[in-house]
Amino acid sequence: LNHKDYSKLDTNELKEHYEVLNEKYDGYLSQNLSLDMSRGKPSAEQLELSKEMLNIVSTHDDLHAEDGSDCLNYGVIDGIPEAKRFFSNMLGVSTKEIIIGGNSSLNMMFDAISRAMLQGVYGGAANWGKAPIKFICPTPGYDRHFAICEFFNIEMILVDLTHEGPDMDTVEDLVRADDSIKGIWCVPKYSNPEGITYSDQIVDRLASMDTKAKDFRIFWDDAYTVHHLTNTPDPLKNILTACKEAGHADRVFMFSSTSKITFPGAGVAVLAASEDNLNFIRKQISIQTIGPDKINQLRHVRFLRDLDHLKLHMEKHAAIIKPKFDLVLNKFESELGGKNIAFWNKPNGGYFISLNTLDGCAQAVVSMAAKAGVKLTNAGATFPYGQDPRDRNIRIAPTYPSLTELETAIEVLCLCVQLVSINKFLIQAV
Numbered sequence: 409l410n411h412k413d414y415s416k417l418d419t420n421e422l423k424e425h426y427e428v429l430n431e432k433y434d435g436y437l438s439q440n441l442s443l444d445m446s447r448g449k450p451s452a453e454q455l456e457l458s459k460e461m462l463n464i465v466s467t468h469d470d471l472h473a474e475d476g477s478d479c480l481n482y483g484v485i486d487g488i489p490e491a492k493r494f495f496s497n498m499l500g501v502s503t504k505e506i507i508i509g510g511n512s513s514l515n516m517m518f519d520a521i522s523r524a525m526l527q528g529v530y531g532g533a534a535n536w537g538k539a540p541i542k543f544i545c546p547t548p549g550y551d552r553h554f555a556i557c558e559f560f561n562i563e564m565i566l567v568d569l570t571h572e573g574p575d576m577d578t579v580e581d582l583v584r585a586d587d588s589i590k591g592i593w594c595v596p597k598y599s600n601p602e603g604i605t606y607s608d609q610i611v612d613r614l615a616s617m618d619t620k621a622k623d624f625r626i627f628w629d630d631a632y633t634v635h636h637l638t639n640t641p642d643p644l645k646n647i648l649t650a651c652k653e654a655g656h657a658d659r660v661f662m663f664s665s666t667s668k669i670t671f672p673g674a675g676v677a678v679l680a681a682s683e684d685n686l687n688f689i690r691k692q693i694s695i696q697t698i699g700p701d702k703i704n705q706l707r708h709v710r711f712l713r714d715l716d717h718l719k720l721h722m723e724k725h726a727a728i729i730k731p732k733f734d735l736v737l738n739k740f741e742s743e744l745g746g747k748n749i750a751f752w753n754k755p756n757g758g759y760f761i762s763l764n765t766l767d768g769c770a771q772a773v774v775s776m777a778a779k780a781g782v783k784l785t786n787a788g789a790t791f792p793y794g795q796d797p798r799d800r801n802i803r804i805a806p807t808y809p810s811l812t813e814l815e816t817a818i819e820v821l822c823l824c825v826q827l828v829s830i831n832k833f834l835i836q837a838v
């Protein structure tokens with residue numbers, strides 16, 4: 409029965425198979441496992457790759473930036489020149505189009521929305537908080553984006569994420585008709601959780617579409633821009649250039665960080681956008697802070713150096729995490745392949761594998777796995793309000809556990825998917 413299409417099995421075969429699998433599951437229950445695959449975190453081995461960075465800036469080093477500013481002292485609101493150069497190269501923007509922030513890009517996204525709610529955006533007629541507003545949320549997507557919208561009471565409109573980006577026919581219709589739609593969340597490269605990269609056409613359509621709201625913004629969260637798993641990285645068209653070419657230079661806010669390049673707890677985050685946008689934002693930020701941590705900027709630039717060196721560094725990450733992705737994908741193929749009960753993507757980069765079960769099964773699978781000591785991201789987390797309308801998406805974060813732990817965790821997960829699916833067929837058969 410191991411590779412048969414479950415939908416073609418009769419009730420007796422299903423019951424028989426259930427017993428066999430359930431016995432295996434009971435075996436895991438007695439092992440008191442405690443495995444966590446709930447968040448996309450680098451493993452300890454990955455963090456080791458950047459530890460040397462901590463020695464780069466010490467008592468004996470010159471701690472001045474190349475323009476002479478003392479990184480130990482106050483000042484420099486938007487980043488030291490060498491950090492601006494490095495990150496503008498990474499994102500393909502000019503050094504005038506970037507602001508270096510603190511350690512978290514999520515924080516910069518939250519702040520960007522917070523400022524817009526209170527004071528509006530560059531060129532906008534009113535602050536976003538003045539009247540109810542909405543955001544388009546391609547789904548499945550990143551739970552923390554949705555949490556920001558919930559926090560600010562921004563209504564979320566679900567739009568399907570296809571294999572090449574958001575369903576643009578729907579997006580275009582929505583933004584053309586409704587001026588309360590002020591934004592869209594995008595994770596354009598190796599998206600969280602689907603692992604897809606936006607095609608050039610999608611980037612162009614986002615840049616050029618007609619929006620009823622003249623102060624519409626694309627929140628372009630390029631968190632995984634250099635996080636490739638293969639030697640043939642997905643190309644991504646430059647959104648800021650596309651927006652300028654379409655006559656909408658101010659439409660996009662781009663975000664990124666080194667959270668998964670160096671340290672998630674102590675990286676460097678950036679915001680890139682048109683000069684007009686940044687002039688507007690810089691004034692507001694200078695009320696908030698006298699300046700972010702320049703020592704960390706210096707440390708990062710001296711450690712990562714340039715794009716060639718960054719590439720080598722990311723290859724070291726890939727060497728550690730690619731076997732983990734392969735393990736999950738191979739296990740899915742061997743345990744779930746051909747059974748018509750689960751479908752998954754094969755990402756070329758990023759941090760996640762997205763698993764879709766049959767409709768109505770994801771919550772049951774996640775809680776069954778949790779009972780056996782395997783913690784997964786909550787079912788529904790990849791949708792606004794934590795509610796997956798089809799209850800089928802499960803986000804797999806393979807980077808943190810060891811290969812051995814991962815193998816066990818995925819075996820348990822695959823067992824749960826099979827058991828819950830059989831249950832579904834048996835209930836349908838009644």
Ligand code: PMP
Binds near residue numbers: 600
């Ligand atoms: N954006 C996406 C799409 C992410 O997956 C993550 C981390 N899980 C973040 C942002 C968080 O970024 P940061 O650490 O820079 O706040």
